Amino acid sequence: MCMYEDLMAVYRGEEGRPLVFQPRLKHWFDVNYAAGTLPEKYRGATLEEVFRDLGVTPREVWGMGRIGSEHGGYFSLKVVDGGDVEVWTRRIRGKTGGQDDQIVTEIRTPKGDLRQVQRVTERGTSLINSEYFLKGLDDLKVFEYVLQERSYEWDENRYEWGRRRYGKVLPLRANTERIPIMWLIVGIMGFQRTVTMIWRHPEEMRGFMRVLEEEHLKMIEAYRGRPVAEINFVDNMHQDLCPPPYFMEYAIPFLKRVTPKIHAQGTVVTSHWDGFMKQLIPLVGETGMDGLECVTPLPQGDFTVAELREGLGDMFIRDGIPAVLMCPWTDVKDLKALVQELMEVFYPRLILGFSDMLPANGDIERVRLVKEMVDEFNSRL
Amino acid sequence: MTEENLFDEMKVALIEFRVDPLVEMIQAAIQKGIPAEKVIEVLSEGMNVVGAKYQAGEYFVTMLIIAGEVMKEAMAVLKPHLEGRSGGDLGKVVLATVAGDIHDIGKNILSTLLTTAGFEVIDLGIDVTAEDIVEAVKAHRPLVLGMSALLTTNLEQFPKVVTLLEEEGVRDGVKVIVGGATVTEDFARAAGVDAYAKTAVDGVNICKEWAAATLN
Numbered sequence: 001m002c003m004y005e006d007l008m009a010v011y012r013g014e015e016g017r018p019l020v021f022q023p024r025l026k027h028w029f030d031v032n033y034a035a036g037t038l039p040e041k042y043r044g045a046t047l048e049e050v051f052r053d054l055g056v057t058p059r060e061v062w063g064m065g066r067i068g069s070e071h072g073g074y075f076s077l078k079v080v081d082g083g084d085v086e087v088w089t090r091r092i093r094g095k096t097g098g099q100d101d102q103i104v105t106e107i108r109t110p111k112g113d114l115r116q117v118q119r120v121t122e123r124g125t126s127l128i129n130s131e132y133f134l135k136g137l138d139d140l141k142v143f144e145y146v147l148q149e150r151s152y153e154w155d156e157n158r159y160e161w162g163r164r165r166y167g168k169v170l171p172l173r174a175n176t177e178r179i180p181i182m183w184l185i186v187g188i189m190g191f192q193r194t195v196t197m198i199w200r201h202p203e204e205m206r207g208f209m210r211v212l213e214e215e216h217l218k219m220i221e222a223y224r225g226r227p228v229a230e231i232n233f234v235d236n237m238h239q240d241l242c243p244p245p246y247f248m249e250y251a252i253p254f255l256k257r258v259t260p261k262i263h264a265q266g267t268v269v270t271s272h273w274d275g276f277m278k279q280l281i282p283l284v285g286e287t288g289m290d291g292l293e294c295v296t297p298l299p300q301g302d303f304t305v306a307e308l309r310e311g312l313g314d315m316f317i318r319d320g321i322p323a324v325l326m327c328p329w330t331d332v333k334d335l336k337a338l339v340q341e342l343m344e345v346f347y348p349r350l351i352l353g354f355s356d357m358l359p360a361n362g363d364i365e366r367v368r369l370v371k372e373m374v375d376e377f378n379s380r381l
Numbered sequence: 382m383t384e385e386n387l388f389d390e391m392k393v394a395l396i397e398f399r400v401d402p403l404v405e406m407i408q409a410a411i412q413k414g415i416p417a418e419k420v421i422e423v424l425s426e427g428m429n430v431v432g433a434k435y436q437a438g439e440y441f442v443t444m445l446i447i448a449g450e451v452m453k454e455a456m457a458v459l460k461p462h463l464e465g466r467s468g469g470d471l472g473k474v475v476l477a478t479v480a481g482d483i484h485d486i487g488k489n490i491l492s493t494l495l496t497t498a499g500f501e502v503i504d505l506g507i508d509v510t511a512e513d514i515v516e517a518v519k520a521h522r523p524l525v526l527g528m529s530a531l532l533t534t535n536l537e538q539f540p541k542v543v544t545l546l547e548e549e550g551v552r553d554g555v556k557v558i559v560g561g562a563t564v565t566e567d568f569a570r571a572a573g574v575d576a577y578a579k580t581a582v583d584g585v586n587i588c589k590e591w592a593a594a595t596l597n
Contacts, residue, residue, distance in 0.1 A: 130483070196447070199398065243441030243443055245441070275562065323533065329567075
């Protein structure tokens with residue numbers, strides 16, 4: 001069996017190759033490792049040994065990347081800021097010994113300064129913004145200057161490190177920034193402020209999103225000629241954050257302009273959608289993307305597998321199993337029924353996994369159960 | 382323009398998020414001697430329409446946020462004319478995102494909607510321990526306690542709070558409602574809470590029903 005070709009077959013839509021089960025386990029592993037609550041059999045084991053024990057396909061393992069990043073892809077570019085742009089980061093220790101530390105980042109430029117505060121959560125395995133870089137119109141000008149001065153370089157050292165370990169197993173999937181509207185909402189401005197700013201200053205915000213688009217073009221250019229099979233926008237798309245009117249005005253036009261440029265480099269385009277999306281499913285075909293990552297059906301999301309299949313047309317999905325079904329208080333029968341439906345409906349356009357990762361309090365033995373179902377499915381191909 | 386026409390136009394301005402005309406109409410109403418409380422009543426009716434449009438799929442969460450912004454500007458005009466009344470006639474609601482969780486977008490939207498619906502909201506913020514939540518319930522004696530969590534690892538806080546409310550003897554005096562993307566109705570039921578809301582608008586409607594039952 002060659003996982004590399006099995007995964008490439010999904011990109012190409014080829015039938016006959018085994019279905020790949022590639023769950024994200026790092027979060028579960030990291031939190032339980034930090035808490036000392038790993039199951040007895042995995043104490044002292046590495047995450048890779050857990051993957052091997054379960055017999056499931058690892059996600060890409062190319063290095064640490066950002067905090068919380070893991071096998072599901074990484075940012076393969078080095079960011080090089082302008083000579084007169086200073087980026088200062090400091091960590092403020094919280095009261096619980098690392099679990100509620102804050103990371104303060106200040107960007108100082110000749111045009112002004114920006115400040116972001118992130119809080120470390122889940123035993124140091126994740127980060128969430130409590131203060132965003134962009135708080136008003138003046139900050140847009142400063143950030144625009146930062147981006148104008150910024151360039152991107154392919155991270156050859158990191159790539160080589162990963163290629164030696166997983167080059168024959170996994171095609172390289174590279175993350176890129178969120179599409180401009182989601183970059184604002186999730187990354188640099190925050191949801192409520194972005195909504196309010198778009199309402200109060202539509203022209204300025206539209207212009208700023210074009211600035212962010214230029215940044216994407218620089219990143220895509222930096223990937224040109226590199227061995228990247230897939231570029232993934234790490235959008236965290238959710239219809240409550242980006243409802244259909246936003247999606248039609250900001251997301252689709254951007255993706256229609258940018259996706260062909262990525263395709264021209266021989267690379268597949270995907271996006272990470274991990275929330276409610278029933279209202280967006282009918283629109284996704286207009287984006288030109290090849291697949292979606294995560295996608296969370298009922299009972300955690302707001303759509304059925306059948307609705308997803310109908311809406312996505314020929315697109316593939318990665319993941320699809322709602323994370324909550326891995327929690328011990330949910331019925332195993334529901335998990336089995338959903339996994340079976342996903343396999344039957346989406347194969348060969350499916351890389352099975354969790355939407356979007358095994359929760360820290362998820363049942364690792366349910367992973368083994370899903371693996372057995374995948375083996376049974378593959379035995380009938 | 383008759384008062385009825387003025388009120389209708391105010392509601393339309395709110396529903397269409399035209400804040401400048403709305404502020405002008407509110408100022409005109411005050412100048413005419415219309416009580417600020419009456420204007421708030423009219424605007425609340427407008428917010429009900431916004432909520433109904435959201436539930437019908439015509440409006441989206443982003444529009445609830447904008448409606449909240451419009452209401453804030455309207456209230457800034459009305460506040461000096463409220464003669465000491467601060468609103469909150471439907472009762473008190475204590476809100477918190479539970480310990481370990483700092484995802485609060487839904488809670489914040491609920492807070493805005495509850496306030497504009499006529500509740501007095503005491504927002505405890507994020508990452509609030511069960512003990513602090515129960516202390517707030519004892520201190521404020523609210524009609525409703527609302528809790529949110531996104532991460533599955535934090536859902537266990539819901540039954541913990543309920544148990545603590547019982548131990549402290551204050552469970553019977555408060556309705557408990559929970560929400561959050563990973564919360565399911567089954568989990569909420571097992572946690573011993575009174576209601577689960579899939580959306581902020583659902584949450585407001587449930588709170589309104591409880592308030593009506595109490596006031597009647």
